[in-house]
Amino acid sequence: MDLSSHPRPRAGTADRVFLATSCLVFLAAALGAVSARDAANRAQAAASEAERMAAAAEDRIRSLSPRGPSVADALATRVALNAEAPLPRVLADLTALMPDAVRLRSLSVEYGDEVTLDAAVEARTPEAWDAFLDRLASSRRFQAVTPGPERREGEIRASLRMVYRGETS
Amino acid sequence: MGLLRPRLYAGFDATAVVGATLARTLGGRRFERLRRVPLASGALVPSPLDGNVRDADVVREALQRLAAELGTRGAVSLVLPDGTARAAILEAPGDVAPADFARFRLTAGLPYPAHEALVDVLPLGGRRILAVAVRRSVVESYEAAAAAAGLVSERVELAPVAALEGLSRLGPASASTVDVILGDAFVSIAAWAEGELRVLRSRRREAGPEEAARLQIEIARTARLAGDGLDPRVRVAGPGVGTLVRELRRLGAAAEPAWRSQGETHPIEAEEIPWLGVGL
Numbered sequence: 001m002d003l004s005s006h007p008r009p010r011a012g013t014a015d016r017v018f019l020a021t022s023c024l025v026f027l028a029a030a031l032g033a034v035s036a037r038d039a040a041n042r043a044q045a046a047a048s049e050a051e052r053m054a055a056a057a058e059d060r061i062r063s064l065s066p067r068g069p070s071v072a073d074a075l076a077t078r079v080a081l082n083a084e085a086p087l088p089r090v091l092a093d094l095t096a097l098m099p100d101a102v103r104l105r106s107l108s109v110e111y112g113d114e115v116t117l118d119a120a121v122e123a124r125t126p127e128a129w130d131a132f133l134d135r136l137a138s139s140r141r142f143q144a145v146t147p148g149p150e151r152r153e154g155e156i157r158a159s160l161r162m163v164y165r166g167e168t169s
Numbered sequence: 170m171g172l173l174r175p176r177l178y179a180g181f182d183a184t185a186v187v188g189a190t191l192a193r194t195l196g197g198r199r200f201e202r203l204r205r206v207p208l209a210s211g212a213l214v215p216s217p218l219d220g221n222v223r224d225a226d227v228v229r230e231a232l233q234r235l236a237a238e239l240g241t242r243g244a245v246s247l248v249l250p251d252g253t254a255r256a257a258i259l260e261a262p263g264d265v266a267p268a269d270f271a272r273f274r275l276t277a278g279l280p281y282p283a284h285e286a287l288v289d290v291l292p293l294g295g296r297r298i299l300a301v302a303v304r305r306s307v308v309e310s311y312e313a314a315a316a317a318a319g320l321v322s323e324r325v326e327l328a329p330v331a332a333l334e335g336l337s338r339l340g341p342a343s344a345s346t347v348d349v350i351l352g353d354a355f356v357s358i359a360a361w362a363e364g365e366l367r368v369l370r371s372r373r374r375e376a377g378p379e380e381a382a383r384l385q386i387e388i389a390r391t392a393r394l395a396g397d398g399l400d401p402r403v404r405v406a407g408p409g410v411g412t413l414v415r416e417l418r419r420l421g422a423a424a425e426p427a428w429r430s431q432g433e434t435h436p437i438e439a440e441e442i443p444w445l446g447v448g449l
Contacts, residue, residue, distance in 0.1 A: 003287050004287075
């Protein structure tokens with residue numbers, strides 16, 4: 001990690017030797033490629049025929065295999081999640097865990113394979129913030145709780161990312 | 170056998186400047202020389218908002234003394250103390266450069282304009298990254314102190330992240346591991362589960378007789394957020410590690426120093442320097 005105000009690429013002696021060697025290897029490879037091109041052309045005709053046969057075999061295998069999740073399936077999952085975890089319920093469950101000295105500043109909800117929340121939270125005291133984190137960790141409705149940056153000058157402002165499981169989990 | 174010239178590190182914190190030379194050999198990396206030069210109270214104040222070097226002369230003299238005692242000059246890696254940056258564990262989408270995503274996510278919550286933020290990331294495996302943002306003026310205050318002492322800053326790192334880099338190479342001590350990385354003014358607590366870094370939190374340090382008890386609660390809370398709060402192994406590094414490990418053990422925690430010196434005696438214990446993790 002480099003947090004310099006003017007980060008600069010470092011090219012030492014070892015880097016320069018490595019670069020020169022790489023150039024030589026590239027040149028040798030290019031010459032080899034030119035001489036191999038004719039052979040490749042001849043092989044290409046044979047490869048095309050083999051590819052055609054392989055594609056036919058894959059089509060056959062696909063027709064015999066069970067189908068994976070389709071776009072329609074994924075969409076259906078999202079619709080189901082939206083029905084099981086509508087925004088008012090998610091919001092109610094989250095705010096129910098908040099101590100009086102904690103308030104929600106913003107919330108974004110992402111309905112994907114699961115319901116993921118990004119919340120910006122403000123707490124008047126460190127104790128209230130800690131209590132909120134404890135309640136979230138104990139809750140079965142919210143899992144994979146990941147606290148983001150915490151700003152602890154005066155009031156605490158912090159972000160949280162979590163997965164909403166609703167009542168079933 | 171040394172492959173490259175030793176790299177000089179200078180780590181800053183509220184009470185001292187600590188220097189070390191890192192040798193890179195065929196056998197791996199190891200810190201060879203360690204020195205600590207105390208700072209007068211108030212000369213350096215870790216903060217994410219303002220220039221941290223409050224008494225430039227004191228810090229410059231400390232750096233000059235450090236370089237003289239280590240017998241080296243020139244390029245140096247600066248290590249910023251805990252409390253100067255904002256960090257978060259993120260999962261970058263596959264179609265976005267991790268650094269760009271880190272900037273997008275971190276700068277929204279910063280207490281200063283986004284264009285003043287310097288952002289970098291540490292890959293954690295897969296699409297997961299540890300994103301760090303620090304204010305440009307904060308970094309420049311440290312770079313200016315180094316320049317005034319005749320040192321050329323070749324890179325800037327953050328103490329708790331440097332510690333975590335090393336600890337990640339060591340691997341978690343057990344299924345549930347919590348690392349406590351102490352600074353003079355701030356403390357970072359990192360929780361690992363199933364071999365991956367899950368949670369990283371930083372808060373102001375409140376040293377005193379009750380510190381161990383308070384930190385024990387924070388350790389348990391952080392381990393629970395990582396998904397497993399049952400008796401985590403606790404690794405501790407940074408100033409005051411000896412006392413804190415002793416107190417945590419007395420309170421029933423499975424605590425140990427994150428690392429120890431091997432076979433050599435230094436004027437300062439290796440486990441007292443949190444960023445020595447880069448040499449692991």
